[in-house]
Amino acid sequence: MTREDPDRLSADDATILGLESAVITGHTLKLVVLEPGSGPLDLETLRTAVAERLSSQPRAMQRIDTSGPEPRWVEATAFEISDHVRRREGPGCASRSDLWQVVSKLMSEHLDHERPLWTFDLIGPLGDGREAIAARIHHAMADGISAVRFLDDVLWDPHLEPPPRGKRPGLRAASPQHSRVDEALRMPAAVHRELGHRGSRSPFDRPISAARELAFTVAPLPELKAIGASRPTRATVNDVLLAIVAGGLRSWLGAGEAALPHLRAQVPVSLHHRDEGAGELGNRDSFMNVDLPLGEADPLTRLDRINAETSKRKLLDDAEELFDLFHALGRVKRVEEAAQRLAGSAREFSLSISNVPGPRVPVSVSERRVERLFSSSEPAAHHALRISAISCAGIVGIGLCTDPEALPDVARLAEAMEDSYAELRDASGCR
Numbered sequence: 337m338t339r340e341d342p343d344r345l346s347a348d349d350a351t352i353l354g355l356e357s358a359v360i361t362g363h364t365l366k367l368v369v370l371e372p373g374s375g376p377l378d379l380e381t382l383r384t385a386v387a388e389r390l391s392s393q394p395r396a397m398q399r400i401d402t403s404g405p406e407p408r409w410v411e412a413t414a415f416e417i418s419d420h421v422r423r424r425e426g427p428g429c430a431s432r433s434d435l436w437q438v439v440s441k442l443m444s445e446h447l448d449h450e451r452p453l454w455t456f457d458l459i460g461p462l463g464d465g466r467e468a469i470a471a472r473i474h475h476a477m478a479d480g481i482s483a484v485r486f487l488d489d490v491l492w493d494p495h496l497e498p499p500p501r502g503k504r505p506g507l508r509a510a511s512p513q514h515s516r517v518d519e520a521l522r523m524p525a526a527v528h529r530e531l532g533h534r535g536s537r538s539p540f541d542r543p544i545s546a547a548r549e550l551a552f553t554v555a556p557l558p559e560l561k562a563i564g565a566s567r568p569t570r571a572t573v574n575d576v577l578l579a580i581v582a583g584g585l586r587s588w589l590g591a592g593e594a595a596l597p598h599l600r601a602q603v604p605v606s607l608h609h610r611d612e613g614a615g616e617l618g619n620r621d622s623f624m625n626v627d628l629p630l631g632e633a634d635p636l637t638r639l640d641r642i643n644a645e646t647s648k649r650k651l652l653d654d655a656e657e658l659f660d661l662f663h664a665l666g667r668v669k670r671v672e673e674a675a676q677r678l679a680g681s682a683r684e685f686s687l688s689i690s691n692v693p694g695p696r697v698p699v700s701v702s703e704r705r706v707e708r709l710f711s712s713s714e715p716a717a718h719h720a721l722r723i724s725a726i727s728c729a730g731i732v733g734i735g736l737c738t739d740p741e742a743l744p745d746v747a748r749l750a751e752a753m754e755d756s757y758a759e760l761r762d763a764s765g766c767r
Contacts (some may be wrong), residue, residue: 341408345400350407353400353476359546361446361714363453363474366726367439367552367735368491369708370701372465377702379423379458385493385702387417390628392489395477399452412452419451423458424470430463436550436747439470443548443712443737451500453477453739455711456491469701480692480711492706506558509542512736538599538686539589540720542742549740551750552710555580555732555757562766567636571643574691576760577725577732578646579639581689583756588749589630597631602685603646624649625685633686635760688713691725691732698729710735721746735754 345353356362370377390396398409424442429435438459439487447453460467469492473483557573564571571579578601603624626645632638675737690713697704709728711733715721720742725734735751738746761767 343398345407345408345409349476351590353402353407353474354448355716358542360716361444361546363447363475363479363714364470364480364702364724365443365470365550365712365735366473366483366487367708367710367712368469368487368701368702368706369710369735370467370469370473371707372461373467373704376461377458377467377704379421382456382458382702383417383421386421386490388413389490390563393486396452396486396490399450400476402449412450413451418548419448421456429460432462433517435459435462435468436552439468439712440548440550442470442472443550443714444546445689447472447474454486461557466707467704476715480690480724480726484692484694488677488695488699490697491693491701493701493703495697495699538718539596540686540743541718542720542739544715544717544720544739545741547741548714548739549744549746550712551736551738551747552708552712553750553754554708557727557730557732559761559766563639563760563764566764567640567643568642568767569643569647571639572646573732574603575639575643575646577691577734578628578642578689579635579760580753580757581723582630582638582642583635583759584749584753585628587752587755598627598629599686600684601626601628602688604688604690608640635756635763685719687719687721687723688716689723689725694726694728696727696729697734709733712737715739715742721749 352362376421395409397412397415399412401408406764407520424438429438442457447455454477455470455472457470457472458467459470462468469491470492471487473486513679560573560576564573564576569716582599603626605624624646626642626649629638629641632641692711694709695706706728707725708731710733711724711726713722713724714737720739722737723734724737725732727733734750735749736753738744740746
């Protein structure tokens with residue numbers, strides 16, 4: 337967004353909006369699982385609590401107008417909180433698998449562009465008394481870090497403030513300014529490392545429909561940190577997550593596909609800076625491409641190889657370089673479109689794996705504690721699997737999303753990742 341026209345969508349947000357189609361909904365989903373209560377959560381109380389806090393997020397009461405030459409944020413007429421905070425009607429939801437089916441259907445439904453692009457759907461109670469909220473937010477409105485801010489500002493009950501935003505995980509110090517000569521020397525090397533490495537055909541290179549199938553699993557954050565700290569070069573939590581995914585894929589794909597020496601994963605990197613305003617939404621992220629060594633049988637060696645690769649990418653700041661490159665290419669539309677096609681090709685990467693830091697302290701909704709928080713992002717054409725993780729008060733919730741017509745049985749991959757985590761934990765001695 338420019339200073340002169342703050343309601344015009346940024347180039348990144350407009351690009352994401354343009355990806356929406358009959359089979360791409362464009363939104364992310366956060367599944368909030370609440371502890372059992374003495375009765376069902378009161379919908380009107382929840383609506384009132386959310387409505388009172390929407391002023392902190394102006395985009396929450398705006399829609400996107402695409403009638404002009406460029407999409408713009410405009411005030412939504414006749415805004416009704418009941419259109420956005422609602423109880424999901426339908427058959428009973430007694431079990432975990434029932435819940436997964438309900439959120440899978442929600443994931444496949446487009447948000448209404450005549451209204452602000454977010455909804456909170458209350459689901460349940462489940463058979464054990466728990467209830468869930470499926471929070472959908474269009475990616476043109478918020479990326480992963482921005483979506484966490486949105487939930488913090490409008491959904492969680494007021495809670496003790498964490499340390500100042502400048503020290504919160506997921507936010508970076510502003511990158512130092514480089515001279516044009518320095519940029520000219522750095523950029524080609526970053527492009528060579530991240531792009532132009534056409535690999536074998538991906539097992540997820542399949543056309544997709546509008547159908548979605550979701551599955552979820554969890555891992556304790558302290559143990560993920562301990563596993564990383566046990567390695568000679570101190571792997572990060574994200575490295576450990578990638579190693580768990582690699583082990584799960586190695587098992588799930590079976591002997592035929594596992595013969596591939598590696599699968600290339602695209603890992604989104606947040607470029608939100610610490611000096612941003614607390615209410616800023618929108619997208620500011622890039623990526624790095626990481627080889628998952630599926631051909632490696634030893635879980636610790638898999639982790640060490642992933643750690644070595646991500647450490648190199650971060651040291652050289654590849655994500656920032658690619659962000660600058662694509663924005664520079666935006667001045668020449670055809671060149672930019674060609675570069676975007678290259679970066680998004682199924683031969684460049686097989687699947688996307690994201691990890692966003694959520695609340696570090698326990699949070700609640702209508703005085704019901706959040707027991708689990710999961711994230712889900714939709715697959716893309718020729719990338720039929722997407723994996724997303726988010727942390728909440730010491731637990732990492734991992735969401736897996738596929739098109740079941742292209743790639744069925746994602747629940748078995750969730751189980752394979754649980755086994756992969758146990759294998760890595762035991763091998764590292766961090767039980």
